[in-house]
Structure formats: structure tokens, C-alpha cells
Amino acid sequence: MKLSRLLLCIIIIMVFLCTGCYDIRELESIAIVTGIAVDSTQHPNMIKFSVQIAKAEAIAGKGGGEKGGGSGQNSPVMMMDATAYDLEDALHSLRHDNSRELFLHHNQVVIFGKALAKQGIGSYLDALLRGHESRLEVPFVVADGDAKEILETELELEKISAVGIQRMIRHKAEISKLFGTNMLLFAAKMMENTASSVAPIIKVMDEEKTKRLSLTGLAVFKDDKMVGELNEPQSRGFAWLMGKIKASTITIDTKKGKAELEIISSSSKIKPNFNDGQKLDIKAEIEGFFDITELRGYENIEMEELLDLLVRMTKQEIQKLIMSCFKTCQNLNTDIFSFGEYIRRHHPNQWEKLRPRWDDIFPAINLSLEIDVTIEDTGKISLPPNLKGEKA
Amino acid sequence: MYTFLNKKLRYMLRQKEDEAQKKQPDNEEKLITGNLTADLELIREMMGTSSDIKVHEFKYGENSSQKGALLFIDGLVNNDVVTQSILKPLILSKSLNNYQAGEMKNTLDIVKQTVIYSGDIVERHTIGELIEGCLSGDTVFLSEGFDKALVISSKGWDKREVSEPQTEPVVRGPREGFTENFRTNTALIRRRIKSPHLRMDHLTIGKKTDTNVCVVYLEGVANPDIVDTVKVRLKTISTDSIIDSGYIEQYIEDHPYSIFQTIGYSEKPDVIASRILEGRIAVVVDGTPFVLTMPMLFVESFQTAEDYYIKPYFASMTRLMRFFAFFLTVSAPAIFVALTTYHQEFIPTTLLLTIAAAREGTPFPAFLEALIMVFAFEILREAGLRLPRPVGQAISIVGALVMGEAAVSAGIVGAPMVITIAITAVAGFVVPDQNDAASILRLILLFLASVLGAYGLVLGFLGILIHLASLKSFGVPYNSSLAFLKNMQDSYIRMPLWTMTKRPESIAKGDIQRKQYNTPPSSEIVNNAGSMEDN
């Protein structure tokens, strides 16, 4: 029995030996990709695929020698790009002139150039979703102009600009969940039959000497082509209509004085009534809760009067924001509010009737709003200090 | 075929040896002849003339007509017992004088009953028994004309006094530990369990060393057939020497090929006593402070005596921490290697960059680096143990620090690897009982992780689990309590004492009931039950 037991152990070890390490990848043999930018080129169906790679020692600072900064050779990131017909070819061509294997797992952000977004990004998204190494919750941004340039701009606070961009998007998403989208949400929206989704736009603001990045507005997509843009107030209106705005503020400008109200929370309920299929009109009940953060002007005014004035003005402001956003979307004929999807989910049978003629129903929808504003709290002081005090 | 044949061969050889021994009459079997000088000559011939064997011839009895001899080993016996309570009464005893010289026949009985001041006197007939008694520290009294001899117990060599054991320091709880002396150890156990049912069956094992071994168990609680298997296995040990309980452990354990410990040992009487009360069987071996307890469960190596003396919350927390530490010490290097070489995506981005930076210059692949560090750590640990106490401590600390630092700055080994190995080393000491098994498992898992990455690691874990499940310690499944099947109260967490009303079923048979109510003493049921008994 002893001999066979010994033999068994040898064989098991041998089996493991011959399995060998197929999947081994030493840390020095991989190039960690932190950001991806895809741009269109002059040639109609060629794309420029640029990749931001993090250089390990520069970031770890090797004992804090020279800090990152500076665009010289010791900058913590390195750009590489390749032009090819589609993503896969680009990735392969990048491999030829690269001493290390591309490691896409830690990719922080995917940026599409505006020109390319206009031509349609469906096929590139497909390559990213199908690949094993790409993650679904990676944020996805449209660059206003050239995507590569966005990746190249240095951010003072962050060593790696891609990580910086990702943090900017997440910070912006705190205002409203709708402002930041990732691969999965975008793919999910594309698969809805009234497919139109929204992606944040990133711009390079070049002041005198330094370049700065800023996230303003939303790009509107129909299927996978970018058809329009929403500026900052319109995107706020979009967030209001969907009842998903949390953090930002509303400025009220009246004869009596200006006021800044901070939004605590908002919610919206959509009540479509179909009047048997011809014309669809949607009633949206929107509710907003606010805090007063700043009051300027408003001499000698009573508290109740002030509050009524503020409530009335906020309602108008919200009404204005929502209507401007809704109008632009209607003439772009893009249902970014996913009314279609809502009807499909909650009223399936009406949806059968509406679906074939949706493209001409949507522009004709008339939206009626019912806004209810409550001002929760006035902060530490109630009335502005500039009262002269003669009021008893 | 081959193994079968040579086993047959060996068996025949052994039979030939046994017959050879039986033929020539061994002079141990010879009876004592009345003639004193002949007997002493025979004994001297058998025991040689080593310096510590003392033979004292003297005359005693009425006007010292009777010739006698005392045989003892200097150093083993307590000298004042020999002189004061044996020699002196024999020589001065008046009671012998007033007997007529003629009836010397029954003087041995008189000497035994009235003269010698000792409680433990035994009559012996054959030379072998005499020698055996003399070697184990008793004095032998021979007298002219009698074919019997008296063996008087006079053991008295200097023993180490009861002190705190080095291997199991404890914060709270009794601090006394066993010593090398057999009788002190049994006394220490007897002092803790004063029940008459505590049985101590005595055995001697080993042809040359003849060590005293005693099987200690609680009648009615310990499982009778486990007690029998233990005794049978102890009797069948046919080696010539038993120096330490470790010998016995390897001879009678269930799975000699397994790397896991299936027989528990401890140096502290309170641990041994609590295990005996749970239905286990303890084996006390002469000459070693380590007492064996069997059957042993895998979960026992994670239990320390202290767990039961402190409140259950902290005890359960440290118990869970010990499990995690054991997991860490076995798999930390393997996990590190698997993550850095196979699944880099698991490590967060910033950490991955720092590790990549740290490993930029190192020449070796992760697996080799880990292997070097693990062996370096093992060498350091061994050096720390083997050197005398103060020097040992210094060596292991200095060695670890200096070598680690130098290796990192010279760029041979990455800093994260040194940290992982340090964590493994420290975690290894949290579970001292399974330390040797852990260091072997560590190598196996490291090898698997380098060949197959996380997949190999999973297979390694499953392999260990299977092996643990297949082990049985004296018929009791080794790992059943960890698999949530039996006596759950005391495995992962320690339930409060008052809930543990039954002894572990897998071990104890007899009266399982350890305690009556599973409610805290302060609760009314116990109180009014108490009051009922009062009135």
C-alpha cells in the first residue's frame, strides 16, 4: 500500500506541474490603463483610440522624490493612441508597439469625442461590453470637442486625470443621479424601444495659462447617435421633471430682493391620460422641499408674506426650467424622460396601441405641471438682518 | 504483490526471534535461594558494578546473629528514609531480640509488620522483580535463609517544583503546570477532580525504559469502548523506549499519515481536568509534563483554557479571531501571490499602483519571492526557539527587522511581500497547537496558488476540508462540530456556561447531563427551585 500512496502523491504533483501557469501575468508585465478616449478622424470610418496609462513609480513617488506635476517625462501618466477601423483593431495595434500588455480592468472613464458621438457609438459600446476586461459601472462621458485632449489635461488635485474626471462625474451625480451614466445604464436605455438616453458633456476651459475641465450640460442621444445638447438650466429642468434633483440651488430674482433656495429633495409622479390613443397628455405632479440659504434685499417684509412670495416664484422658476427642457427634447424628438418606457411598464395594453405611432405622438404631447413647493427651514436666522428694527 | 510478499517475510523473521528468546532460561526468572551471598552475587552479575548501585550487608536480630542486606540505588532513594526508617529499626529493634533464635522463620513477617516504618512494603520472590523494584527507586531487604525479599518504597529523587508552563501562558486561570514527576502529575489531576469515579489505570511500556503510563478517565462519562481501544493500543506498543508522550502519541494515533494532530496534549492540569470531565481520556506519562488527551477534535486546537474563565462575548470574539488567524497564516502568502500574478483586477487601483511600484525592480517572480521569504521566516523562527531564552528573543526580532529592511532597500524583495510574510508569521503564533500543520499547508497552498492562481487556491482549501472531514480521532469524527452538525455550542463561538447543559455527545457516553437548568443562576426558576429545597 505504501508504494501506491507515494506514487499517487508524485502523480498529483506532476499533474499540477504540467498544468503550468497559463494565466500568469507579473505586475511588471502589465500597463494599467486608467482612461480611454475614442475620437473620430477625418477619414470617415476610422477612429482614433487613445489610452491613458499610469506609470507606477511616478505615482508611488519612489520615496516622495519629485512630485507628479510637470508635463515632462516624469508625469505620472502616459498617453498612447492608435487609429484603426474599430476598437478591437485599435487594441491589437496598441499591443504591437507596447512593451507591456494592456490591462483594462482598472479603467476609470470612457470618453467619446463629440464628432464621433454624432456619427453613432453603438458599435464601440458593443466592443466594450463584450470584452472581458471592461467593467459595467465605468462612467461614460461625451467630450465637447476632442476626447484625447480631455484626457491630456492635468488636474492639480489628482495625479491621474482619469481618476479626477471620474470623481468629478461622481460629485456632479450627487446633484442628481441622472447627470452621471455608466455603460450599463446607457446600454439599458438603448435597449428600450423608445431608446434615448443622456450623457454628461465635459469641456476644456482654458483660462490664461492653465487648462481646466468642467462638466456642463447633457448630451442627448437618439438610439446611439448624439442629436442634441442640453445646457445647464435645461438639464436641471430635466432632473426636476424626473424628480431626481437633490443638492443644487434655485435663485429667485424679484423686485423686492434676491433669494437662494437649496433643494433638499424632490419627487415627481407622472399621470398619463390617453383619451383613447389619439393624443397623449401627461400631468406631472412635482413636489419640492427647500431650505432658504441666502436672502438679499427684502426690507420690511413679514415672514408669511416673504414665504408666500418665495413659494410663488420658485414654482414659476421650476415651470420655466422644465418647459424649456421639454420643448427642446420635443423638437429633437428624443424621449429622454422615458415616458414610453413608463407607459410600457405600467399600462402595457395602451402601450400596444401607442407604440407604432410613438414618433409622431411624442412631439405632440402636451405636458401639464402641478408643482407643490414647501420651504422647510430658514436656517439659523429667520428674517434678513438689514431690518432697521422700527417694526415692533 | 511485492508489498504483500515482504510483509510475510518480516512476520516470519519476528517469530524466529521470539522463540530464540524463550529457550534459554533468563536469569530474571530465577527464584531467591536462601543463601544470601549467592543471591547478591547473582544480582551483582546482572546489574554490573555501576557506581550508584549500593549493596549494604549488616547483621541484625538478637545479638546480631541474622545476616541481611539492603539493595538500593543512590540518588533515586531518599537517604533518610533508608537509614532512619529501615536500617535503624532493623538494627536496634528490641522486638526481634526477645524472640528465640530458633523461630527465625517468620521474622520477615515480624520485620514487615512491626519493625520497618514504611507503609508500602511488598514481598517479592524472583530476582527480576527485585531488580525492577530497586531500579524504580525502592530499597530491597534480603535476609539469610529466606526465599522471599521485601521491597520497601523509598522514592525520593529531587523533582522540579510545580511552576507555570512556558508553552501555555495564561492571563486568567490557574497557573500551575505538570512536572516531569509521574506521581505529582497524577496528584495534580486528582486534586482537581475529587470524584471517586476517577479511574487511573497503570501500565508500564517500553522494554528498556519501562516508563510508567497511566490512563485517567471518569467512569460512567468516558465512552467505555474508546477507553478499551486506548488501553489495547497502549498495550500493543512493543518498542523498547518511551522518553516522551510524543512517542506514545505517534504510536497510537488514528491517522499516522495525516499532518493534523489527532491527539491533544497540554501542560496544564486545569485543561486536562476539564477535558476529562467532558468525557475524554487522559494519558499521563512518567518523565514528561505533557499529558495526552484523546479523542481530540479539530476545534480543540482553537480553544484555550482561558475562554471558559472569562465572559462569553470576548471569548467568542477571540475564538473567531483565532479561526481567522489560522486562515490567514495558512493562506496569506498564497493569496498575495495569486492576486498579484493572476487577478490584478481585485486589488484597488491605487494599491495596485503602489505594489507595482514596489515590485518594479525585484528580479524574482512573485512565487519565488514568497518561497524565499517563507523559508527565511521558518529559519528565523527555529533559530529563535533553539537558542537560550534571552539570546533567542533578540535573534528572531533583530533578524526579522534587519533582513526585511535590507532585502527591501536592496530591491531583492518587494515591501508588500515582507508585510504579508510578517502577518503570516504573527498569525501563526495565535494557534500554537496547529503550527506545524499550518507551515506545511502554507507551502502546499503557495505552490497551488502559483500554478493555478485563485482557482488552485480554492482547490487547496477544498482539499484541506476533505482531508479534515476524513479524519477520525478514536472513532469520533474530527471535524463534525465545525460543519455545524454536532455540539455547536462550543465551536465557532462559546455559548455562556449556563447554556451548556450537556457534555459533547460525540465524545461522552454515560451521564451526559452536566448541569440542570439552562437558565442563568439569577433567574427565578433556579431561585425558587433553591428555595423549595430549603423549606
Place this chain on the structure above:
Amino acid sequence: MILILIIGFSAMLLIDLPRLIKAKQLRLFIVYGGIYVTAFTLWLLFLLRIPVVSPFTLLSDFFKHVLNISY
């Protein structure tokens, strides 16, 4: 690869032989031999890239085309 196959199968034989002899049950020999040979031939065919139709696909095609019970 064939070499590894041969080593593997001979190792298997070496491990199981003592147990087979001890068992001394002829039926066990026959069954063991049968399985051993089929395993070896299947592996050989597989390693030589000869397409072997597995009974499972056979049955499923039978269900699909002949009885055309399928979704």
C-alpha cells in the same frame, strides 16, 4: 500530449491494481477493464482531433428532427 495520456493511464493502473487484486472479484476485473479501455480510446480519439458524436447530441438531434419536439 499523448505521452501525458499514457503516463496518466499507467499511473491509474498502478494505483488501482493492488486494490483489484485484493478484491478478487472477477466481475470487478471485467467492469474495470471495460471502463478503462473505453476511457483510453475516447481520450485517444479526442487527442487525435477525431470528431466523436456524443450520445447526448445524438439524442437531442433525434428529438429535434425526428420527433420535432422542440421549442
Place this chain on the structure above:
Amino acid sequence: MKTQKASITPLQFMFSITCFLRSSSLLSSFFAPISKTDSWLVVLIASVVCLPFLWAFIMLMKAFPGKNLIEINDAVFGRIAGKIISAIYLWFFLTLTSLNLRDLGGFVGKSIMLKTPQIVIITVFILLCAWAVSLGLDIVTRYSVVFVILSSIILVVTIAATSNHMRLSNFLPILRQPMKNIIQSTNIVSTIPFGELVIFLMIMPQVNIKPKKLGRYFLPGFFLGAFLITLVVARDIAILGNTITIFAQPSFETLRMVSFFEVLTHMEILFAILLIILFFFKISLLFYVSMLAMSYLFRLDSYKPLILPSAAIIVVYSLIIFKSKTKHLEVGRETAPFMWFIFEFLLPLLTLIIAYIRKLPQKEKDARSKEAASA
């Protein structure tokens, strides 16, 4: 033939059923694309639909206490016919084992070990299962309780962690799709995860409990397992919504979305490890059952010598069973439900009916009572 000694506790038996079902939760890639966002409802319907069949299993067991499936076949169908039906069952068990092995190879190959060939993954795995099986049923099923508790805790943790990606409106258009899809995926679910419980007929005599009470352990184990699968599928739908149709392994994709405190984000290694452990339990149980069936079919004393050669057969069978992954999916969706339906449900039902026609249970009962009287 050796009479089986009752080696596993009823608790072990119940939880091994749950663990068996829980380990096939990865198979949602078969029916998710068909029944889209109603897959969780399909699992519930399937568990109700196959209740009568499970009841048939329990009746079969009560009718022949102490006998496993092969012995029951011999008793009911006589020697020759019984042998043939047992041979069919044996082929069914072997195919199940190799199918699951192929699933495992596919899963590991796609999730954590990209470039390692399938042969290596599968051979190493089957060696481990062979070692576990050679040690007996008690070792194979001992950790079922631990695995179930561990996997349920991790399931709850993943649900909590991915709740920020969840959108409950993904469930909404309930049962708005054609009935054909619903029927097809119910059939798939009731045969692949739930129908495979027929293998427990083989190990029932080894549970040390009176056969009458075994039903009290069989059904709760089944319900717990079915509930866990529903939870898994519901979690996938809540996160992926209608994109569930395009993913090859939906439940693995959701696990990639789990993130704690934005630092530990790519956690799918841990979940892959858990799924591999569950796969190990399922495959070693299936392997054990096929070995048991083989040893009873050929009336051998013990199955231990047969382990290694049949392991080799299973490995090569799993490599050549399908030409490609797509064929595997296609067969799994279209024809497998019907084939398995026959093996898992019709055959046991047939045996039960014939047994009652031939009034075997009465003979069995008075044989049992005679034995009790004489003992």
C-alpha cells in the same frame, strides 16, 4: 452487495438538497434570455409545477424503504428490464456530471482563468472530486450546512451592496410576454435545477432516519433551495433590467457590479470562489451517485476501484459532448427540457405506478413486518 450503512444525518441530507439547488443558480443564463424580466416568477411557477413529481419521489421512497433507485428498479421491473432502466439512469447520471463539469469549465474559463485550456481546469477538478468521493458520502455532504449558510449570507450581502444599482421598475411589465416563453422557461427550470433531485433517490437509504419521516426533510430542503434561486434571479433582474437577455452569465455580471466604499470594487473573484465551491459540492455528489449506481448495476462490492477510470470517462465525455458553447446553449434551451423531463419525472412516476399495480408496497410491508417479528 454491501448493505448501505446509514451514514449521514437528516440535517446533512436536507441541506445537501438546498446546496445542490443553490449551486445551479448560475444556470440562469439558460432561461433568462427567454423569459426576460419574468424569470423570477418562472422559477416560482416551476417549483410549484414539479411538486407532484417530488411527491412521487417521496412515495417511491416510502414504498421501498432502505432500497435505492437501482434496487427499486430491479424489484419493480424484474431483472432484465430493471437492469436496462438502471443503465439508462446511469447514463443520465454520467451525462449530468459531465454537463456540470463543462459548465464549471466554461464558468472558470470565462471568469477568472482566461487563457487556461478547459482540459486543465476540468481534470484538476475531477481529481479533487474523485478524492472526496473515494472517502464516502459522509465527507461529500458534510459541509452542505456550512456551504448553504455561507452562500445565503453572501447572497444577502451582495443584494445589499448592489442596491444602489437596483431599479425596482425593472420588474414591472409582469407576464406581458407570450405564454410560449413562459412555458418553455418553466420547463427548463423544472428540469435542470429541480428535476435533478431524482439523484437523491439514490442516497435516501443512507440517511439514518425512518423513511416515513424523510419527506419532512426532503420538502423543506427543496423549498429553501427554490427560494434561494428565486432570490438570485430577482437580484439579477433588479440590476440588469432588460439587458439580462444579452449577457451570457447574468448573475456573474451583477456580481461584478458589487462595490463597497468605492475601494473594494472588483470583487468578482470572491464570488467566483464561492460558486466554484458550490459547483464542487454538486459535481462530487453527482459523481458519487453515478459511482453508486454503477456499483449496484454491476453488483460489485465497492465502487472505490472504479473511481479513477470513470473519472477519466467523465472528463473526456464533458469535452466532446458539445462541439461548441453555442450548441450547448441551444440544446440546453430546446431539446434538453423534454429529454430530461422523461428521465427525471416520467420514469420514476412509471415505476411508482407499476409498483402499486403489482401491489409491491404491501409485499414490502409484510416482508418488513415478518422480519421485525422474526428478529
